[in-house]
Amino acid sequence: MIPDPRAAFCPTQEGRLSLATVIDVTSRRAVGGATADHLRTDLVADALRAACRQRRPTRSVVFHSDRGCQYTSQQCASPAAESGVRLSVGRTGQCWDSALAESFFSAIKRELLGTSAWPSRATARTAIFDFIEGWYNLHQLHSGLGYLSPAEYETALAA
Numbered sequence: 001m002i003p004d005p006r007a008a009f010c011p012t013q014e015g016r017l018s019l020a021t022v023i024d025v026t027s028r029r030a031v032g033g034a035t036a037d038h039l040r041t042d043l044v045a046d047a048l049r050a051a052c053r054q055r056r057p058t059r060s061v062v063f064h065s066d067r068g069c070q071y072t073s074q075q076c077a078s079p080a081a082e083s084g085v086r087l088s089v090g091r092t093g094q095c096w097d098s099a100l101a102e103s104f105f106s107a108i109k110r111e112l113l114g115t116s117a118w119p120s121r122a123t124a125r126t127a128i129f130d131f132i133e134g135w136y137n138l139h140q141l142h143s144g145l146g147y148l149s150p151a152e153y154e155t156a157l158a159a
Contacts, residue, residue, distance in 0.1 A: 008105045009039075010118060010124045012121050012123070012124050013118070014119075014120050015121070017037060017121045017124050017125065018035065018036055018038060018039045019034075019108075019128055020034050020043045020044050020046070021033040021047055021132075022048060022051035023100050023101055023104055024055075025100060027153045027154045028140075028150045029150035029151070030132045030136060030137055030150075032048060032050035032051025032052070032053075032055075033129075034046035034047040035121070035124075037121060048085070052079070052085065057083065057085070061084075061086070108128070108131060108132075111131070112128065112131045113128075137150050137151055
């Protein structure tokens with residue numbers, strides 16, 4: 001598993017809600033996420049912790065990100081080290097290094113965040129969770145996975 005974290009923003013009537021996710025490169029599954037009213041380092045660290053709680057890696061994994069200060073900070077390095085996760089950053093100016101994350105955020109913006117006016121952060125947070133766990137991971141087809149969803153691909157991989 002080589003997770004790829006990024007963040008997106010969702011406007012609400014209470015102010016902006018930030019979303020950070022960790023995407024499994026092999027299956028394209030969103031395996032960890034966190035939301036907050038900010039984009040500070042602890043948001044990214046919370047997403048990484050969530051991914052580690054869900055996946056419980058038994059061997060070394062790589063946490064690949066861009067060069068943003070949230071991803072290169074000691075505050076992010078500490079939970080990574082505690083879980084045996086190695087940090088990696090993309091090359092400067094190379095947008096394809098984050099293609100999987102950009103694809104995920106394009107889908108969630110197009111299919112969810114841009115479809116409604118969100119009255120509150122709590123409402124948006126619930127909708128984001130439902131989208132990821134109820135739609136994206138279970139039903140979103142990916143050409144790179146032979147037009148399978150992340151869940152279907154992981155099931156086929158395990159068989």
